[in-house]
Amino acid sequence: MSQTLQALAEFTASRLIGDGSVTIDKVASIAHAQPGNLVFVESDRYLEEALNSKASAVIAGEFAAGSSGRKPLLISPRPRLAFATAAKLLYPRAKFTPAIHATAIIDQSAKVSPSSSTDAYAVIEANAVIGDRCFIASGCYVGPGVVIGDDCEIYPRVVIYPGTTIGRRVIVHAGAVLGSDGFGFVRDETDGRYVKFPQVGRLVIGDYVEIGANCTIDRGALDETVIGPGTKLDNMVHVGHNCNIGANVVIAAQTGISGSCSVGDDCVLGGQVGMGDHAHIEAGAILGGQSGVLPNKTIRGKGVVFWGTPVKPVREYLKELATLSRLTRKAGK
Numbered sequence: 001m002s003q004t005l006q007a008l009a010e011f012t013a014s015r016l017i018g019d020g021s022v023t024i025d026k027v028a029s030i031a032h033a034q035p036g037n038l039v040f041v042e043s044d045r046y047l048e049e050a051l052n053s054k055a056s057a058v059i060a061g062e063f064a065a066g067s068s069g070r071k072p073l074l075i076s077p078r079p080r081l082a083f084a085t086a087a088k089l090l091y092p093r094a095k096f097t098p099a100i101h102a103t104a105i106i107d108q109s110a111k112v113s114p115s116s117s118t119d120a121y122a123v124i125e126a127n128a129v130i131g132d133r134c135f136i137a138s139g140c141y142v143g144p145g146v147v148i149g150d151d152c153e154i155y156p157r158v159v160i161y162p163g164t165t166i167g168r169r170v171i172v173h174a175g176a177v178l179g180s181d182g183f184g185f186v187r188d189e190t191d192g193r194y195v196k197f198p199q200v201g202r203l204v205i206g207d208y209v210e211i212g213a214n215c216t217i218d219r220g221a222l223d224e225t226v227i228g229p230g231t232k233l234d235n236m237v238h239v240g241h242n243c244n245i246g247a248n249v250v251i252a253a254q255t256g257i258s259g260s261c262s263v264g265d266d267c268v269l270g271g272q273v274g275m276g277d278h279a280h281i282e283a284g285a286i287l288g289g290q291s292g293v294l295p296n297k298t299i300r301g302k303g304v305v306f307w308g309t310p311v312k313p314v315r316e317y318l319k320e321l322a323t324l325s326r327l328t329r330k331a332g333k
Contacts, residue, residue, distance in 0.1 A: 001025075001089070001090060001091070001092055002023050002024065002025040002036075002090075003023070003024055003025075003086075003089055003090060004020060004021055004022065004023060004024070005018070005019065005020050005021070005022045005023075005024060005056075005057050005072055005074070006020030006021065007089070008024060008038070008074065008086045008089065008090075009074055011085065011086065011089050012059075012074065012076060012082040012085045012086050013076070013082075014059065014074035014075055014076040014082050015074070015075040015076075016072070016073075016074060016075075017065065017068045017072065017073040017074075017075060018057070018068065018069075018071070018072030018073055019072050020072075022056050022057060022072050023036060023056075024036060024037070024038045024056060024057060024086075024090065025037070025090065026038070026090060027039070027083060027086065027087045027090060027091075028055065030046065030049050030050050030053050030055070031053075033053045033054050033055035034054050034055075035054055035055075035056055036056055037054070037055045037056060038055060038056065038057050038058075038059065038083070038086060038090075039053060039055040039057075039058055039059070039083075040058065040059040040060065040079045040080060040082070040083035041058065041059075041060045041061075041064070041079060042060075042061065042079050042080055043061075043063070044063045044064070047060060047063070047064055047067065050071075051067060051070050051071050055071070056071075056072070057071060057072040057073065057074065058071055058072075058073055058074070059073075059074040059076055059079045059082050059083050059086070060073060060074075060075065060076075060079050061075065061076065061077065061079055062075060062077070074086075094135075096116075096117040096133075096135045097117060098114060098115050098116060098117055099117050099118070100112070100117075100118045101118060101119050101120040101121075101122070101138075103120045103121050104118045104119065104120065104121065104122045104123070104124070104136075105121075105122070105123045105124070106118065106123075106124045107124060107125050107126040107127075107128070109126045109127050110124045110125065110126065110127065110128040110129070110130070110142075111128070111129045111130070112124060112128075112130040113130055113131055113132045113133070113134065113150075115132045115133050116130050116131070116132065116133060116134040116135070116136070117134070117135050117136065118130075118136045119135075119136060119137045119138040119139075119140075119156075120138045120139075121138055121139050122136045122137070122138060122139065122140045122141075122142070123140070123141045123142065124136070124142045125141075125142060125143050125144040125145075125146070125162070126144045126145075127144055127145045128142045128143070128144065128145065128146045128147070128148075129146070129147045129148065130142070130148050131148055131149045131150035131151070131152065131168070132150040132151070133150060133151045134148055134150070134151065134152045134153070134154070135152070135153045135154065136154050137153075137154060137155045137156040137157075137158070137174075138156045138157075139156050139157040140154050140155075140156065140157065140158045140159070140160075141158075141159045141160065142154075142160050143159075143160055143161050143162035143163070143164070143179070144162045144163075145162050145163050146160050146161075146162065146163070146164050146165075146166070146179075147164075147165045147166065148160075148166045148170075149166060149167045149168035149169075149170065149207070150168045150169070151168055151169045152166060152168070152169065152170045152171070152172070153170075153171045153172070154172050155171075155172060155173050155174045155213075156174045156175075157174055157175050158172050158173075158174065158175065158176050158177075158178070159176075159177045159178070159180075160172075160178045160179060161177075161178065161179030161180050161203070161219060162179070163179065163202040163203075163219070164178050164179035164202065164203045164204075164205070164219065165202065165203070165204045165205065166178075166205045166209075167205055167206045167207035167208070167209065167229065168207045168208070169207060169208050170205055170207070170208070170209045170210070170211070171209075171210045171211070172210075172211045173210075173211060173212050173213040173215075173235070174213045174214075175213050175214040176211050176212070176213065176214060176215045176216070176217075177215075177216045177217070178203055178205070178211070178216075178217050179202070179203040179217065179218070179219040180216065180217075180218055180219065181196075181199035181218065181219070181241075182199050182218035182219065182220070182221050182225075182240055182241025182242070182259055183218070183240065183241070183259065184196065184197035184198075184199060184221050184241060184259065185197060197221060198221060198222065199218075199219065199221050199241065200221070200222060201219050201220025201221055201222050201223045201224055201225070201241065201242070202219050202220060202224050202225075203217055203218070203219040203220070203224070203225045203226075203227075204224050204225070204226050204227070205217075205227045206226075206227060206228050206229035206230070206231070206247070207229045207230070208229055208230045209227055209228075209229065209230065209231050209232070209233075210231075210232045210233065211227075211233045211237075212233050212234045212235035212236070212237060212253070213235045213236070214235055214236050215233050215235065215236065215237045215238070215239075216237075216238045216239070217238075217239040218239065218240050218241040218243075218259070219241060220241055220242050221241045221242055221259075223242060224242075225239065225240075225241055225242060225243050225244075226243070226244045226245065227239070227245045228244075228245055228246045228247035228248070228249065228265065229247050229248075230247050230248040231245055231246070231247065231248060231249040231250070231251075232249070232250050232251070233251050234251060234252045234253040234255075234271070235253045235254075236253050236254050237251050237252075237253065237254070237255050237256075237257075238255070238256045238257065239257045240257055240258045240259035240260070240261070240277070241259045241260070242259050242260040243257055243259065243260065243261045243262065243263075244261075244262040244263070245257075245262075245263045246262075246263055246264045246265035246266070246267065246283065247265045247266070248265060248266050249263050249264075249265070249266065249267045249268075249269070250267075250268045250269070251263075251269045251273075252269060252270050252271040252272075252273075252289070253271050253272075254271055254272045255269050255270075255271065255272060255273040255274070255275075256273075256274050256275070257275045258275055258276050258277040258278075258279070258295070259277050259278075260277055260278045261275045261276075261277065261278065261279045261280065261281075262280045262281070263280075263281045264280075264281060264282045264283030264284065264285070265283045265284070266283055266284045266302075267281050267283065267284060267285050267286070267287075268285075268286045268287070269281075269287045269291075270287055270288045270289035270290070270291065271289045271290070272289055272290045273287050273289070273290065273291045273292075273293070274290075274291075274292045274293070274309075275292075275293040276292075276293060276294050276295030276296070276297070277295045277296075278295055278296045279293045279294065279295060279296065279297050279298070279299075280297075280298045280299070281293065281298075281299045282298065282299065282300040282301075282302070283302060284301075284302030284303055284304075285299050285300065285301050285302065285303075285304060285306060286303070286304065286305045286306065287299070287305075287306050287307070287311060288305060288306065288307035288308075288314065290309070291306060291307050291308060291309065291311045292308070292309030292310060292311060293310070293311050294310045297310070297311075299311060301313070308320075
């Protein structure tokens with residue numbers, strides 16, 4: 001949806017330098033920008049490249065203010081955030097026509113808002129509740145008693161097990177499985193068989209959560225698994241039973257979180273992080289990719305970057321790597 005630069009300046013709370021009537025229709029990278037596109041830079045290192053690109057305007061920090069006249073500018077203290085905010089205006093949320101496809105199966109006791117859309121071959125079971133302006137895509141399964149809040153987008157072949165509760169404005173991408181049984185078994189020492197521990201809890205997902213494709217989130221064994229508001233999960237993330245993931249947490253792809261773990265508010269977990277059972281990460285910690293947190297371990301340090309297996313502060317980890325490298329070289333002489 002095309003916007004004037006003046007409208008984007010107001011929407012992103014940026015300071016406009018130059019012609020506000022310039023029309024912007026897309027965001028783009030600097031390398032592939034075309035007329036009508038908006039790009040951004042976070043440091044003066046890339047400013048010249050942005051100014052010389054085909055883009056019609058640039059979002060940048062105060063360092064770019066002296067370059068006025070060469071290209072219209074939006075000056076923001078946080079250019080990346082302003083760029084993302086501008087994209088929300090240029091690419092508004094898709095509008096789904098309220099409808100129920102002829103092949104969809106909806107139980108008579110389910111309550112589906114007339115403003116929502118249900119696509120082909122979706123199944124909505126007994127006593128499920130679908131809020132206003134939701135989109136349930138083809139092949140989805142919404143189990144008995146599931147509650148989905150307003151303005152949610154559930155993409156193809158998502159499976160939502162019974163009793164799961166999903167907040168408002170949640171996006172669940174294709175193939176995710178929400179509320180399935182956790183991995184809990186008790187060994188019978190008399191014959192070596194494993195007996196399944198009850199998996200009768202539920203899954204609660206907060207508002208403004210986004211869940212990537214093929215994620216799996218288990219319900220609680222006896223209580224609840226909780227995903228806090230504003231949290232974002234990349235593709236193929238697994239969250240085990242009884243976990244409590246805080247608000248505004250970011251978890252990158254292929255991370256695996258064992259049962260009964262907790263992750264505090266505002267944490268960042270890189271790709272392929274592994275957490276053993278009953279591990280705890282306190283608020284604001286940052287774990288680098290492929291870090292490993294041992295069972296029952298507590299990690300604390302707001303804004304501190306951790307790395308390695310077992311995980312430790314990154315400076316300590318890098319020092320150990322350097323020492324190991326020196327010892328290896330000496331041993332090889």
